[in-house]
Amino acid sequence: MTRASTSFLPPVAVDPASATPMYQQLSDWFRRAILDGHLRPGQAVPSTRHLAGELCISRIPVLSAYDQLLAEGYLETFAGSGTRVARAIPSMTPVVHRQRAADEGKPSPASRRISHRSVQLEAPEQTWLDSLGAFRVGLPALDRFPTSVWARLVSRHARASSVETMCYGDPVGHWPLREAVANYLGMSRSVRCDASQVLITTGSQQALQICAHVLLDAGDRVWMEDPGYPGAHQAFRTAGVQMVPVPVDGDGIDVEAGMRRARGARAAYISPSHQFPLGTTMSAARRMQLLAWAERDDAWIIEDDYDSEFRYGGKPVASLQGLDTARRVIYLGTFSKVMYPALRLGYMVVPKDLVPAFHAGRDAIDTFSSTLFQLAMTDFIRDGHFARHIRAMRGLYRERRVALIQAIERWPGDRLRIIGADAGMQLVGLLPEGTDDVALSREAATHGVSVRPLSQCYLESPGRAGLILGYGGVSPTQIDEGVRRLSQCRAFSV
Secondary structure, eight states, X not given: OEEEOOSSSOOEEEOTTSSSOHHHHHHHHHHHHHHTTSSOTTOBOOOHHHHHHHHTSOHHHHHHHHHHHHHHTSEEEETTTEEEEOTTGGGTHHHHHHHHHHHTTOOOSSOOOXXXXXXXXXXXXXXXXXXXXXXXXXXOOGGGSOHHHHXXXXXXXXXXXXXXXXXXXXXXXXXXXXXXXXXXXXXXSOXXXXXXXXXXXXXXXXXXXXXXXXXXXXXXXXXXXXXXXXXXXXXXXXTTOEEEEEEEETTEEOHHHHHHHHTTOSEEEEOOSSOTTTOOOOOHHHHHHHHHHHHHTTOEEEEEOSSTTOBSSSSOOOOSGGGOSSSOEEEEEESTTTSOGGGOOEEEEOOGGGHHHHHHHHHHHHSOOOHHXXXXXXXXXXXXXXXHXXXXXXXXXXHHHHHHHHHHHHTTGGGSEEEOOSBSSEEEEEOOTTOOHHHHHHHHHHTTBOOEEGGGGOSSSSOOOEEEEEOTTOOHHHHHHHHHHHHTSHHHHO
């Protein structure tokens, strides 16, 4: 460590062995000294030649540091009197001191107000997100993803990038991808649409936010499945809407209960093909009842079809949107469950007369999704890789579902009653009444097991206690070991 001391300057310390460049060490030191008040406004600093000589270093990094500080306004030069600390610094130092006090955990003298909305968005404790251990919800079989195929497609488009593809893209998405999605949805989900109605989003969470801001005003009432998807709760909170919890039974959302609680609601959010988290499928009668309500009351239906590709008791159930003759349904989907979560691509299908409004809403929230990934995704679908991957994963998840059910029967047994195991990549295990599923989830995390508490999916308290167990991203061996570790928790050992 080399030090230099002058009669008017605190000791300057630089470390020649540090990975930080010498000029940056110097500029950082002067910046701190000025903001901490150790160097006063107007105080002279050594010449670059003198300081370099005192520190026994080259003059070049000193020149670079002074140039940086002059550009940032910390130093200024005066004809005939050299370089001095800028005289405008005093107005800045109180801000810095307050910031440092906050960083050190000390109370700040100034108010630090944030919006009420941000407070409402604070999520409850989520220890199940702390690891990628067994049963992480929403995680597909990433080890079985055709990485080499995907990498080849991405590389091909990256190498062939043109000025057009590197510029800002269309807010509603790359047209060929929208065509591919429309064709896929028409064949596999009975969705009635053309490419002009498809919007590409940065995942289904963004699609929910767009729906909330385009369809609803602050204070509007929305039916929410209860229990339901916590991500939807957050999306609607950002729009300031009033969420009305509506119970779910074996036929899906209870429409009659919704009309009793909020007949004039502006919208209903549902996951009819595979209700999250309970796993029920909405019956045909309940679907007709919901559509009739929406048409009669001039309401919207937001259909979240997040993992309908994976059904094990027959063919995938047709979409609610395909039954809608009054154009009341907005259909949402995602590639996160079929591809991989970090891709951040989803889609939505909207009635034709709403396309301009949703175009504006999409543009305002995020401008557009990655053009490179949209190009690769288009080829992945058109070349048949997407359909092959879905078929392979459907068979794989069926095996893992069976493995999880058998492991639960072997270990916790009747203390974890399985429901919702006919589709998707997760199932629910109901716990005995009075069990604290949040505490159980927290304890399971200490054993390297990631289980989501069912009670946190409810808007109305108290919610039913249970665990949501994802099996898409774990092998049969990991499943068996994960259930064994889970069974060691206190809730199963009493």
